[in-house]
Structure formats: structure tokens, C-alpha cells
Amino acid sequence: MLNQPKVLQKAVEELDSVVGRERLVQESDSHRLNYIKACAREALQLHPIAPFNLPHVSTADSTVAGYFIPKGSHVLLSRTGLGGMTHCGSTQRGT
Numbered sequence: 001m002l003n004q005p006k007v008l009q010k011a012v013e014e015l016d017s018v019v020g021r022e023r024l025v026q027e028s029d030s031h032r033l034n035y036i037k038a039c040a041r042e043a044l045q046l047h048p049i050a051p052f053n054l055p056h057v058s059t060a061d062s063t064v065a066g067y068f069i070p071k072g073s074h075v076l077l078s079r080t081g082l083g084g085m086t087h088c089g090s091t092q093r094g095t
Contacts, residue, residue, distance in 0.1 A: 001039065011036050048079035 001008040014035045058073045
């Protein structure tokens with residue numbers, strides 16, 4: 001957010017309007033802080049805490065981004081790799 005001053009300003013404005021400057025944020029405020037929740041989700045997508053998702057098993061033969069994945073294959077997805085992807089290129093969905 002430091003690199004995006006307009007995003008930071010919008011988040012501060014949401015905090016000021018929902019919480020105000022007189023008190024700290026409470027958990028009960030979270031349902032009204034939608035923009036800040038969206039910023040947090042975006043940050044975690046771009047910079048995930050864990051490097052990999054949980055392992056999956058392919059339930060059908062699949063082709064993803066030109067790679068053949070046979071049925072029954074154990075698949076580990078890199079979260080850091082997925083965060084920057086804008087499309088997958090999957091021709092079948094079996095994982």
C-alpha cells in the first residue's frame with residue numbers, strides 16, 4: 001500500500017468513517033471494513049504466507065498450461081507462482 005498512495009488513502013478514509021480516530025479497531029468492526037479486507041486478501045494473494053497449497057490428487061487426466069497430468073498424480077501448487085498468474089491455460093479440469 002505504501003507504493004499505492006491512492007489505495008492507502010482510501011483505506012484510511014474507510015477506517016476514519018467506520019472506526020473514527022478516537023478508538024482502536026475492534027473485531028466487531030470487521031464486517032464494515034470491506035475495502036481493507038479486500039486489500040488484505042490481495043496482499044496475501046501476491047505474497048502468500050505458505051509457499052505451497054495442500055497436496056491434491058488429480059481425479060482425471062488433465063492438461064494444464066501444456067503439461068499433461070495423469071489421473072492419480074499428486075499435485076503441489078506453488079502459491080507464489082499462482083499469485084502472478086492471470087490465466088491458467090487449462091483445457092480440462094481434473095485436479
